[in-house]
Amino acid sequence: MPKVLTQEQIDSYRTDGYLAPMDGIDPADAAAMLEDLDAFEAANGISAGRLQMKGHLCFRRSYNFTFNPRILDVVEDLIGPNILSFASRFWIKGAQDGSHVTWHQDSAYFGLDPHELVTVWLAITDSTPDMGCMKVIPGSHRGAAYEHEETFAEDNLLARGQVIHGIDDRDAVYLPLKQGQFSCHHERILHASDPNDTQTTRIGLALFFIPTHVRSTIGRRTANLVRGEDEYRYWDADPVPKGRLDDEIINHIRAVGERYVDPKYRQEAEADA
Numbered sequence: 001m002p003k004v005l006t007q008e009q010i011d012s013y014r015t016d017g018y019l020a021p022m023d024g025i026d027p028a029d030a031a032a033m034l035e036d037l038d039a040f041e042a043a044n045g046i047s048a049g050r051l052q053m054k055g056h057l058c059f060r061r062s063y064n065f066t067f068n069p070r071i072l073d074v075v076e077d078l079i080g081p082n083i084l085s086f087a088s089r090f091w092i093k094g095a096q097d098g099s100h101v102t103w104h105q106d107s108a109y110f111g112l113d114p115h116e117l118v119t120v121w122l123a124i125t126d127s128t129p130d131m132g133c134m135k136v137i138p139g140s141h142r143g144a145a146y147e148h149e150e151t152f153a154e155d156n157l158l159a160r161g162q163v164i165h166g167i168d169d170r171d172a173v174y175l176p177l178k179q180g181q182f183s184c185h186h187e188r189i190l191h192a193s194d195p196n197d198t199q200t201t202r203i204g205l206a207l208f209f210i211p212t213h214v215r216s217t218i219g220r221r222t223a224n225l226v227r228g229e230d231e232y233r234y235w236d237a238d239p240v241p242k243g244r245l246d247d248e249i250i251n252h253i254r255a256v257g258e259r260y261v262d263p264k265y266r267q268e269a270e271a272d273a
């Protein structure tokens with residue numbers, strides 16, 4: 001018996017690979033997150049958007065989002081009751097700064113098996129097509145694993161500027177969200193986003209969730225149990241942010257980020273298209 005989704009919504013996720021929009025956090029909490037992000041940048045001289053993985057561990061607030069019952073009830077209906085928070089990323093697109101995200105599949109880089117990860121893309125600001133909201137190719141998660149070219153282009157927000165060529169934009173569905181809402185997408189779905197043509201920064205926090213039976217294909221790593229029980233114990237625990245950013249967390253986030261961009265750790269990525 002699903003907790004919050006209808007059977008129709010669950011079937012639609014299985015068929016199309018995404019769901020949107022859903023109500024997540026209170027917009028006031030999203031606004032407070034914006035203040036936390038500004039304070040982080042002022043204190044550390046680096047935007048949290050530059051941290052490739054586990055950015056949510058920088059803030060008690062975003063760590064708490066990974067336990068939000070409105071979010072987890074949806075995730076549970078999609079991947080079952082035993083859930084790990086695997087990683088995260090703040091996606092920050094400045095007003096008219098040209099940054100964008102090219103077509104890619106997360107499954108080519110996350111080093112997970114089986115590919116059952118669901119991304120919750122949580123709108124910290126509104127996210128509209130002209131702000132460069134997420135776009136997806138419906139049903140593509142059931143298709144091929146694509147070859148990615150790694151360009152390391154500076155205006156590409158992806159860690160290696162990875163690109164899948166030849167995707168027809170006319171097949172894309174845009175996923176606009178209001179502040180505090182979220183979308184879900186499957187680890188294998190083709191997704192991307194255009195530059196932000198407005199005068200307002202667009203920020204989303206992508207939270208990556210996996211069921212506890214998913215393994216790491218690139219050695220032992222860390223993830224946090226956020227709901228249910230972990231009878232498999234494939235993952236070590238992440239450190240828990242207490243409030244102030246401490247050295248243990250900084251070193252952990254840095255090490256995970258460096259490993260993520262290290263070519264040695266690219267997953268099997270058995271491209272078949």
Ligand SMILES: O=C(O)CCC(=O)C(=O)O
Pocket residue numbers: 091101106119121132133134191192193204206
């Ligand atoms: O925020 C974006 O524009 C892209 C997000 C993305 O690629 C992801 O969450 O996997």
